[in-house]
Amino acid sequence: MSGFDARIPALRAVYEDLHAHPELSFQEYRTAGVVAAQLKQQGWEVTEGVGGTGVVGVLVNGDGPVVLLRADMDALPVAEETGLPYASTATGVDADGHAVPVMHACGHDMHVTCLLGATGQLADNRESWCGTVVAVFQPAEEIGGAPAMIADGFLDRFPRARVCLGQHVQPAPVGFLGTRPGVIMGASDSLRIRLFGRGGHGSTPELCVDPIVMAAAIIMRLQSIVAREVAPAEAAVVTVGAIHGGVKENVIPDVVELLINIRSMNSRVRENVSKAVERIVRAEAVASGADREPEITPTHALPLTVNDATATGIVLDALTENFGAERVFTLPQAFSGSEDFSTFGTALGVPSVFWHFGGADPLLFEGIAVESILEDGLPAHIPVNHSSRYAPVPEPTIQVGVTALLSAAMAWLRRA
Numbered sequence: 120m121s122g123f124d125a126r127i128p129a130l131r132a133v134y135e136d137l138h139a140h141p142e143l144s145f146q147e148y149r150t151a152g153v154v155a156a157q158l159k160q161q162g163w164e165v166t167e168g169v170g171g172t173g174v175v176g177v178l179v180n181g182d183g184p185v186v187l188l189r190a191d192m193d194a195l196p197v198a199e200e201t202g203l204p205y206a207s208t209a210t211g212v213d214a215d216g217h218a219v220p221v222m223h224a225c226g227h228d229m230h231v232t233c234l235l236g237a238t239g240q241l242a243d244n245r246e247s248w249c250g251t252v253v254a255v256f257q258p259a260e261e262i263g264g265a266p267a268m269i270a271d272g273f274l275d276r277f278p279r280a281r282v283c284l285g286q287h288v289q290p291a292p293v294g295f296l297g298t299r300p301g302v303i304m305g306a307s308d309s310l311r312i313r314l315f316g317r318g319g320h321g322s323t324p325e326l327c328v329d330p331i332v333m334a335a336a337i338i339m340r341l342q343s344i345v346a347r348e349v350a351p352a353e354a355a356v357v358t359v360g361a362i363h364g365g366v367k368e369n370v371i372p373d374v375v376e377l378l379i380n381i382r383s384m385n386s387r388v389r390e391n392v393s394k395a396v397e398r399i400v401r402a403e404a405v406a407s408g409a410d411r412e413p414e415i416t417p418t419h420a421l422p423l424t425v426n427d428a429t430a431t432g433i434v435l436d437a438l439t440e441n442f443g444a445e446r447v448f449t450l451p452q453a454f455s456g457s458e459d460f461s462t463f464g465t466a467l468g469v470p471s472v473f474w475h476f477g478g479a480d481p482l483l484f485e486g487i488a489v490e491s492i493l494e495d496g497l498p499a500h501i502p503v504n505h506s507s508r509y510a511p512v513p514e515p516t517i518q519v520g521v522t523a524l525l526s527a528a529m530a531w532l533r534r535a
Contacts, residue, residue, distance in 0.1 A: 141194030183250025233520030425471030478511025
């Protein structure tokens with residue numbers, strides 16, 4: 120498609136602006152405004168406020184298939200330490216009412232930029248394709264915002280796609296891309312657990328039920344689930360990411376709160392691990408003599424991201440044609456990270472394909488073969504997603520991300 124080179128400086132400006140102004144999940148008002156304004160300027164039919172802060176653009180260009188392209192918009196409660204001239208100094212208030220720093224630590228600003236680049240190219244080169252494109256700018260991916268768009272009538276309000284396509288930037292060398300048929304990213308289940316003890320003076324523990332000791336026992340016992348209840352050939356992760364309880368060293372508190380995350384790679388392991396977590400929490404409360412059962416509250420869940428085998432083959436061929444076989448890989452295994460992108464394909468009952476593309480400076484990987492990264496993982500010195508030091512290099516990551524989206528979409532749009 121023509122005109123791409125001229126578009127790159129403006130896209131870089133958009134990326135730096137979004138990076139400097141991140142917003143938490145379901146608070147992406149400024150970001151949504153930037154997206155809507157760009158789409159309108161490009162000539163798309165724009166609907167705002169879908170599922171809260173989501174934006175959907177529709178471009179009809181004659182008869183042909185409907186292709187859905189998706190980018191996520193939200194940022195994370197992380198204090199940025201990249202040292203970039205456009206680094207975020209933003210703060211926000213999270214869902215629990217806490218003031219937190221905010222950073223695009225997962226690359227969603229890059230995803231938005233790349234999709235805006237693709238929508239601009241599609242609008243300016245309508246002679247090159249035919250069909251309909253639905254561009255979805257989704258809120259709150261970090262906490263599973265896709266179902267909110269579905270619940271807001273997405274299936275009835277917009278053209279029904281034949282295929283759903285999405286991508287994620289990763290801390291791999293820029294210019295390299297990878298995907299795989301079947302499961303490509305794991306499921307995630309998050310829980311808030313409140314443990315109830317009986318508070319009192321630290322000098323009289325015999326009159327109390329200490330929820331901090333109870334929490335400590337639970338945390339240690341939870342580590343046995345993966346080691347002793349998940350087969351060695353399968354994968355799962357149980358993380359206690361936060362513990363809150365007590366305010367003074369000589370006061371035994373009444374309540375302790377744990378925040379727990381479970382990752383799994385198939386539905387059976389997911390169910391078994393979730394049951395094991397609940398079993399251990401309740402059993403340790405009984406063993407501690409708690410007067411009240413724990414409260415176990417699911418906070419959010421992300422499904423398995425599963426790529427349709429046939430559609431994945433089409434995408435791999437398209438990416439290989441545009442980037443070369445030496446830069447496009449079939450991934451040997453799924454990522455343990457999670458996504459809610461597959462919500463759209465599942466709800467629509469159509470194939471979906473998700474792929475990863477590198478956004479890290481190749482100089483960081485001098486002397487390291489890409490094949491070794493696939494087999495052994497990233498070196499420890501590479502900042503990863505959700506790190507305070509993570510930020511894709513704008514160039515040529517933007518070019519790669521836009522080209523990847525267009526390559527994949529055109530594999531269907533040219534078939535009309």
